[in-house]
Amino acid sequence: MTVAVASARVFRRNWLVYRRLWHRSIAFGFLQPLMFLTAMGIGIGSLIGAQQQDAFGGFPYLHWIGPGLMAAMAMQTATFESTYPIMNKIMWGRNYEAMLSTPLSVRSLVGGELGWVAFRIGTLAAVFLLVLLVLGIPRSPAAVLAVPVAMLTGVAFSACLIAFTATQKNDVGFSAIFRFVVNPLFLFSGTFFPLTQLPEGLRALAWATPLFHGVELMRGLILGSLNLAAAPIHLAYLLVMAAIGAYFADRLLQRRMAG
């Protein structure tokens, strides 16, 4: 059994659980972007006059914020999927202990979980894009590429968070992750306002954080405004982050499971 086949078995286990709930998940998938786009895009956006649109690349605020929220959704979904559920499989439900009594390796567990997160975010991103399409936001056929970029963004976050979760003895650390990592990134990654509004130092800091790169790529693809010089950097950032995260997820989970 190759790692790929073994990972597919781990993926299938998650699918067996999910297939009983998929309609609920998809319904939330529609509801979430609708609420955010209505509140932020239309609610706040209507207060932003046409003369201020220059700050948003000349796009109406609703259009500008849509792809940003989609990238943030990828990060948040990855966070939820890679903290409590993974902790449950390590400690509370002991699923991994059972799975590792079979020929499955830790590497295939990590592979299966990352594949699963990619699938989940892929479906949610597709739903999100559909909502954006209904609102007439995408300006380029390249917008469909925002779906794989969302998946990559999610996997990059998920890999790092699985590595983190593997080192935790209880769920206390998760609230720190939500408070001090996920929330700041959500607010300061160019999701709600252009980074040019920030002081120089903070702008550089935002450049160094991961969500920003996902936001830039997805916004560029959906609004047809992709900066072709910067795009490879954004992409490379996310790929490297995913690779490093996966390496440590494998190593740290290995250490955790071998008592």
Place this chain on the structure above:
Amino acid sequence: MSGPESLVHARGLTKRYANGFTAVDGVDFDVFPGKAFGFLGPNGAGKTSTMRMIACSSPISDGTMTVIGMDPRTQARQIKARLGVVPQIDNLDTELTVRENLEMYARYFDIPGDVARRRADELLEFVQLDERATDQVEPLSGGMKRRLTIARALINEPELVILDEPTTGLDPQARHLLWERLYQLKRRGATLIITTHYMDEAEQLCDHLVVMDKARIVAEGSPRQLIDEHATREVLELRFTDNVRAALNGQLDGLADRIEELPDRLLLYTADGERTLEQVNARGIVIESALVRRATLEDVFLRLTGRTLVE
């Protein structure tokens, strides 16, 4: 020597944890095919650590071991493919149904889907859960979950089944049903390794026992051998009122091979309990109650360690 016939062969097997605690301290044992091999000992004796090393889920700190002729250090996955593991704490997949638990587990072993379905049918019948096949796991009773865990451990038709305290926490009826299933399993030729701190379980199930205490093996043999070697044929249990007991002062000397003092009673080890009781009465000692019984593994353990098994 690594006899080719020995399914698990351990010499100087040691488990030291990162915090310096030595859970298993240089134990030797051999498990032979078709037998039920038991580790008997109180909690914390090192039974579970030993089991986890055999199951290749915990690295060996020192010593040598082969499992089904392979080395756990380098061939863990090949070994796991041929083992069945029933852990001390149930780790069933509570988000799947009873049947899905078996079929999904089979897929982890790379067993084809149609074979998995057939084996799941057979095993659900074997552990008498066929009527619960489509139920979720959570509402099942403790005994049912245990049986499902055993069925799951058999899905890859293992040569060796490892059971860590299979009946701890179950009611007597559930325990007897489980023992009966494990006995059937043994009759089919499976090799079992069982840990327990119940002497009745060890006597019921095990052909060969090692008694563990404080990370070491303190005795080894069949249940009968252990009793013959380390205890007398019969035991006379005597209870006294506190006053009488306080004033005993050596009055029982010479009546038994050995006398063990427990907080609530005295145990007199003797070949003939009834005769010893007559002798006690003849000395005019006032007894509150007396019981003559056959010696058990509990007595062996008490003799070897000065403690009872379940504390």
